[in-house]
Every structure is written in structure tokens, then in C-alpha cells.
Amino acid sequence: MEMSQYLEVFIEESKEHLQNCNEQLLELEKNPQDLKVVNEIFRSAHTLKGMSATMGYEDLANLTHQMENVLDAIRNEKIAVSTSVMDIVFLAVDDLEDMITSIANGGEGKKDVSTIVEQLKRIENGEVDLPELIKDETDDSKELISSVSYDEYESAIIKQSFEQDYQVFEVSIRLREDCVLKAARVYMVFEVLEKMGEIIKSTPPAEQLEEEKFDIDFHVTVVTKEKAESVEELVMKVSEVENVKILSLSALSLESSKQQQETAATLDAALETSVSTEEVKMDLPAINASASSEKDTNKGTVQNKTIRVNIERLDILMNLFEELVIDRGRLEQISKELNHGELNETVERMSRISGDLQNIILNMRMVPVETVFNRFPRMVRQLTRDLKKKIVLNIEGAETELDRTVIDEIGDPLVHLLRNAMDHGIETPEVRMAKGKPEEGQVELRAYHSGNYVFIEIEDDGAGINRDRVLEKAVSKGIITKETGDSMSNQQVFELIMASGFSTAETISDISGRGVGLDVVKTTIESLGGSITIDSIEGQGSRFSIQLPLTLSIISVMLVEMEKEKFAIPLSSIIETALVHKDDILNAHNQKVIDFRGKVVPIIFLHEVFGAPSVSLNDDVYSVVIVRKGDKMAALVVDSFIGQQEVVLKSLGDYLGDVFAISGATILGDGQVALIVDCNALIK
Template sequence: CLLKAARVFMVFEILEKSGEIVKSKPSVEQLENEDFDEVFTVVLITKEEASSLEAKVMKVSEVDRVDIHPVTGVSLPKGQSPSESMDDSAVSAAPKENRKAEAAPQKGRRAVNAHNANKTIRVNIDRLDILMNLFEELVIDRGRLQSIASELHNPDLNETVERMTRVSGDLQNIILNMRMIPVETVFNRFPKMVRQLARDLDKKINLEIIGAETELDRTVIDEIGDPLVHLIRNALDHGIESPAERLAKGKPEEGTVTLRAYHSGNHVFIELEDDGAGIDKDRVLQKALERGVVTEEMAATLTDRQIAELILSSGFSTAEKITDVSGRGVGLDVVKSTIESLGGYITIDSKEGQGSLFQVQLPLTLSIISVMLVNLDKDIYAIPLSSIIETAIIQTSDILNAHNQKVIDFRGSIVPLVNLKDIFEMEGAKEEEELQSVVIVRKGDRMAGLIVDSFIGQQEIVLKSLGNYLQSVFAISGATILGNGQVALIVDCNALIK
């Protein structure tokens, strides 16, 4: 037959109007490339009679024969609809029926796939980046307009600026959503990797993926793949025990690793949980002392979670022997630094003998962020709201000294104080002032209080990098242009708490 692919397309057109196509054998790509002999099988969910369906398909020229068979006797797992199960059951039925066109008269959803396919367009990512840059300039000008309006007190101007702020806010959401990509683009490569590693390690492991449809900004998606590979390799090698060990502990032979993603507030959380051996705290502490990561005095005061997080230290490995999978001392410190460079952080919760939970928190988007503007002398600095717990004004007399470090008692927790003027080598704070303005920030479960001169307020700003010449400036993650044209530096709270 000439133009086989065209005939196939015509058959598909007819079938899609009659119901929902679930599966074809060979695949659609193979059919389009004419990579088949004379027969192909289609699984269809439809309410139409077999005879009318056959008549319609036979109208396509050069179709020799149409055989239609109902797919029956399929047992469904609990909670699964017919349309979901057809995918597997009908495929297994296809070879038995000798790859003849078949239809399942099941009550299913109508075909909307073809209709929806026409509603999407492909846009080069560079164009989206240009659009984002233009919008960032608009955000800067919006800030400028707001500051002018607040000085002039003109009701008409105020009303127009408020309306513009609302509209540009909606526009911002649309542009950011356009850049969002489901994390399944990263997650999809893990099942094969887990199967391969489980074979290499001679372990039985089941990988569960939850929330793969959760969306993240493209810039974050590009960076997050490698850290997750390291975390999964670590869970498979160090976390899950061998089948014999698991049976001896009364656990099922097959270990389970769960990878889940979900939104919460302005962040995306990615969690990797395993039901393995957990982290051997004594062994980790002993190794950390050998390597000089912690001192004896520090070791005595560490909580279980802090001990678990020692495995994120540079060059740290508890593997007995060096293998392809682990023991090279490379891995989890790379994970930590990559995640922190994206403005996120990682925490570890582990119960010995029961398993571990690695939780990665990431910002939804990287280019436009909400910050708290603060004054240091005549300079303005921005502190990201995602790091701030709260702001407070404290009495100078409440500041205590512990181990040559100024601290305060904040709601029952001892929080170290960091004077930003000292960090940025500005003129020292006036000690005689009775009250001090403090911003309480956190990274994971660790907190710090940043002493500033005064608070200005909250604002959305555009994050600009400092360029190649200023890569290694301590505690500064970037800069922004404010409404009045002044440049404000953005404080990197992660570096300060480190």
C-alpha cells in the first residue's frame, strides 16, 4: 500500500471521533514512520456498535480487513477505573488476538486528546527568558512609580499605580507559570537507574514516585537532577539493607524508596524516604571526630538530627570499601552546596533501624523574590522573606554573652546574634542605644538574629547576579535595583548561619 502512514492517520481520525484510543501496537511513532508490516492493533474505549465502527474504518481506501473484539475478563485492582486498566490488560490481549484492530465497548471518557493537542504551541526558551527580563524591568519601574506616588499624594496617580500593580502582579504569575515544568521530567530517569543499581548491589528495591506533576521553575529543574541522583544512590547503597539482613530484622525482603514532591507556600518540597537501616549515629560521630569535622566538646552537645546532617560535610563517607556506587567521599556535600546555591536547604530525619527521610526545600522561582528591606547606615540591604521567621526590637540589656558570642533568648531558644555592620566592615553599631532592631532568620533548624539599624518594609524585587568579577563576595547572593534607582545588596542568610 502506498502512503501507509497516511492510511493509519485516517483510521485514527475515525476512531478518535468514536471514542478514546488507549493504546496502539506498534506505537504511534512507529506507525507514523511506517515501521510496521501490514497489521496494527488499536485499543479503543467506545460506546459505538462494532458493526458501525467496522463500516466507518472500511471506508478508508486500501484497508483490507477490520477485526473487532471486545476485551473482557479483565480483573481490576481496587480503586482503578476501566480506562486506567485498559492500558495494560488490552495490550496483553493484543498478541492473543493476532494484532487485529479491536475495540472495548466500555463506558469511558470521550476523546478530548485530539482537541487539546491543537491548543498548545512550542516556544523557544530564549524568548521566555527575554520576556522575563523585560518584565523584571517593569517590576523595577513599578517600584519607582510606587515611591513617586507615595511622595506626591495625588489620588488619581495612587489609583492608577494600584491598578497597574494589580495587573502586573497577574502578568507576573502568568509569566512565571509559563516557565514552570513538571518535576517528572527529572523523575522519569530514576526507575531505570534504581533497577540497574538494585541489580548491581544484589538488593530488591521498589521505587515509588508521588507528585511527579508538581511544577518547578526551569532554572531549578536544570540544576536539581544531579543532587537527586546522589541522594538516591546513597539511599540504595547505605540505606536499604540486603534481602537476608532485612528478613533477619523481620522486614519484608523488598525495600521501598519513596520519592515525593509537593508544593507548600512559596516553596517546593522534594522528599526521599527509605525504610532501610537509618543512619548509624555512633559510626557517623566517630568518623566525624576522626576527620576533625567536629571536636569532642561539640560532639557532646549535638542532637540526633545534627549528627545525621554531619554526613553532608565535605569529603565525608562511612563506606567500608570504595565501590562504583560509594566510598569516594564525593556526593552529599555536592548535594548540599547545589541546593543552597538555589536558595533552598536540605534536612535529614533518621531513625536507626527504621529508615531515613531526606527533605529538600526549594524556592518556586529564582528571578523575582519577596524581601525585607533594612537600613545599615545610609545603605539599604535586602533579606529574602523565605529565610525570615520574624523581626523584633530587643533591649540591649537582654543581649547575653556565651562562648565569646552575643546571643539572645528568643522564645526559649538561644539564638546567636550577627551584627551585619561587622560582617560588611562598616562603622560599628552604637552600643549605647537602648533598643536594637533584629531580623530572626533560619536555615533548616538553625537560627540567627541579624542586627540592623532599622526596617524599611517588604517589597518584591528582581534578583540580579553580581557578575563574574564579584563571585566570591561573602554573605551577598546578588543585588537589585530599587524604585529610586539605588542598588541594594541581597544578604545570603545561608552563608551567615554556616
């Protein structure tokens, strides 16, 4: 069918819309009043419905349609936002994701959605929605009860104001629908109110108001000595204000609003058949994506004009460019030989331009880690409920950029580490209280640039790693002997938990004990040319720190020659190069070693490892490259050093699969292929 050409666009856009749904739903859970957010979700769902119907995915369209109905009802304030409603909507989004994934993998995107559709229908008809009944009951008194919820700090201010004979008003302002400069009107209202007293809270928050992220209504709570009438009069003077409602808060109404919230929470809890009331209250996760990154994305959507480009095209562009670089090399050679002034000038200019071009092409492949991070808040929400723990996820540096290839691979290891931190790291609220820690556990997810690397850290303030238990387990599993264990540093011990065949959790849980251990995480990260380290203080928490190369496609190497064959050794694993005299090579346990700066370093003859056609080591002096893996070292014997160079890393392809001690290939200036030595495989 002709549709197939749109399929890719459909999948990409659907994923974006679903991600948007997820983010906005989380937002909605935090600010149930914010109809702007509901509108946003509604729009995404609506677009998704339209697209999937056009593409002929009926189940997808069907489910989105039902979800849209529920959202519509929320938008029209027929249904109150409650945890139970949110749960079902989240489930629906999960199902939608499954279907999209199935389509992306070449499936038909079919799934039995009847149960979830049924549940959504019941919500829509208000059948399950107990909180809504309550809302109806309290409807008469609604005018008297505050619609804004206050945190402890704010309540404290309000109480203090009462004590000092101030009045507290909740001012509800509605702007005219045709209002053009909403932010400006908000600013004017704020200014008027600030002249009279002090603003202690606005819903939605001031930043969102400034960005016009609201419909036409907003609420401001002010502390003032003025009368309600004069406040109303002054605010009405601001043009384009449709109407102003003032609710005078008393100590009593503050209490009752609090109670109302609690009853609502209790009723939500009652809906969860399997979970007891108290647990639900405890479970509600607070998820704070860092405010700064949120702002950045908002800005990004407004300012940046983007087009969608298939990554394959970028790869092709990159390949073509590399061809150009190779030809450039030849051209430089020729112009040098001819020594023609104008030709030299032109070639030089071309070299400069192609250098700039290279930077641009590499930058195009960079993607912010946000694309991976933004699925975590949702996951954390689910996990906190499953684990019955209180956990806050803080994300920092989501705007940090990484090569697309790294981004694609890093998702799963991060999921694993986060699950690990939440499951094994953070203790249950009871345990935390008993230890004198705050009930709520913190998980920090950080990304930042440093030099030619990007660091991603996952830090929790949980139980930390118990050295003795790790050692005991490692010995019992035969990973190390007791003697070696005693002489190991803490860091070395912690790294044992990433050794294959190791799992410390006493009970295998559904969350992170899935048989895929931390060893897989370690392997994946190492295959990306990165490394992972663990720091931990028992009782205070652990930090997993991942170091990744900025880009996978270009690395610095040292070119060496062996019998006319050229090999490239990554600079990142080289300590230094040296010349070693034949007589300085010692024999120890069938292994040739050298004494390198007081350390015994095994010497490896690359000719033997790579089976070079003929070996002629007649010289008395060997050229060696000292390489390292962690704190282990080895000396590689080569024929000669050629020099240092930036090269484009290429895969050997699927056909060859894994080749021993070769991590890839690169194309040199003369158009020939040179293999890249994998030093990690050479050091045991």
C-alpha cells in the same frame, strides 16, 4: 552553515524522542506483547534518524537506523522481546544520548558505534537470539499455549474456577483495520463478555484499551459457564470485529505457559555470559511509575497545545517586566503627588494588570518535576542489575511544578540520593529475607507542594542509619568530638553524614562512592535556598526530605538601612525584629551576645561586616534583626528597618563571583540595586 539555526530545535526534539524511547522500552519490557509500544518506539527512532541524517550526524543516523531495523523485526514478530535484546537496545539508546549530549555541548556528535551496530545486526539476523529458536520449536503448539501471562492472584482465580466447573477462555479479538471507534468496540465486547461471565484479565490492560492504546488486537480472559462456540458467536455480533479466536484454558495449559515463560527467562539468562542464571531471574526490576502521573501525561499531550520558547526569551521578558514594575512605582508616586482623579484611576488599573502579568510570567517558568523524575526508572533498572538487588521505584507527584532554574539544578542531587538509597539503604535480597522483610526493596520518590515550598522526599525501606557507626566515624574523622557526639539528637547525628569529609560505606562502590559525597548534595540544595533533613529508623529505612522554595526569582525580604545603604534580608531566615538597649549587650569570650527569650544569641554589627563608609552608633538602642540558620541564631544590628517587600532575586553575575555574606541583589522601586544578605554565611 544555515543548519545552525535548527540545531537547538534538533537537540531539544532529539532529547524528547530519546526520553520517549526510554520510557516506552521500559513499558515494552513489562508488556512484551504490546506491539503498540513497539510502534511508538519505532516512530521515535525513525524521526530521530531522519532528523540526524538531515543535520549530517552520520554516526547518529547509522545507529538509529540499525536500532530501527531491530524494532521493525520485533514489530513484525520476527524477534521476540527478551532481556538480552532489551539490554542491547538500551545500550544503543545510551550511545545515542551520549552523542546528543556531545552535540549539545558544541561537539560533533561522533562516537564509535561499530560494536553496538554489530550487536544490533546480529540480533536482527537472529544470531544471538536463543529465545527465538525456542519460540520456533514451540510454534506448532502455540495455539494451545496461552499467550497471556498471569500473576499469582489471577492464576489462583483461574484454578478456583476450574474447581467450580467454570470454563476459562482466552478470547483473542481482532478489530477491522478501518475501525474508527476502537474504544467503543472494546466497550461493547466487554459488555457482551461480562453478561456471560466475569472478565479476569485483558491484555493490554482495560485503561489502555479505553484510551485506544493498542493496534487492532487484544486479548480478554473470561470465566464463564457458556460454551466456546457461543462466546465466539456473541462477540462476532459486535460490529467491526474482524475475527475472534478462542482458546480454552485448562489447568494443564496454565502450567505449561508458566513453564514456557520460565524457560524463556532461563535462556535469556544463558545469554548473559558473566551472570549466572538465577541472578538474572532475580534481577528483573519492576518499575512502577505511578499510574496517575502516567495518565496525566497522556492527557496533557492530547489537550495542551504548546509552543517551544527559549528560556532566554522568558528571562528577557522577565527583565523587561521588572523594568515596567520599576516605572510603575514611579508613576504611582507621581500620580499621588498630582492627585488627579483620572490619572489615579488609570495608574491603579495598570498596577492591577501588571500584577496579573507578573503571575503569568512566573507561571510560565514553572516546569513539572517530571522532567527530572522521568530519567530515574531507567537508572533504577540499571542499578538493580548492577547491585544484584531487587528494588521497586515508586514515583508520586511527578506533576508538581517548580521554577525552571531549580529544576535544572536539582537533577544531580536527586540522582545522588537515589543511588545512595539503593546502594547503602536497601539490603541484598538474602539479607532482607533473613531479616524477615519482603525480598523486594521499595524506594519512594515523592514530590508535593506545601505553602510556599515544594518538598521532595526519597524514602527507602532499607537498613536505616546506624547512629553509633556514624558517631564513631565522625569522631575518627575529627568532625566532632566524642563529648559533643553523646549529647547530639538522632537527627543531628544523621546530618553528620552530609558533613564534608564523611563517607560511611565500608567498601567504596562504583555506585555512590564516587568521591562526591552527600556534602555536595547539601551544598547544592542550600545554594538553591532549600534545606535537607534526614529521618531514619535503624532496620526500617531512611527518609531524605528536601525542602525547596517554589521559585527562585521572587522572594520576600525585609529591607534595612545602614548609612544610606539598603540591604535586603530574606524573610525566610528572620525570626523577628527587636530593639535592644546598649546595656543589655553582654560580653562572652570576645563575642558580644544578647539574651533573647532565655537564649544566648551572638550579636553581629552589620556595619563592621560590610565595612560601611562611616559608623555612627550614638543611639542607646539598637535595632536588631534576629535571624536563624537551622537552630542557631544571630542578632544583626542595623540602623533602621524600612519594611517588608517582595523582590526579584538577581545574580551578581560571574564577574564578581562569590561575595562574602551576599547571596544576590535586587532592584528596588527607585531603580537602585540593593544587596541581599546571606544569613547562612553570617552564622557559624
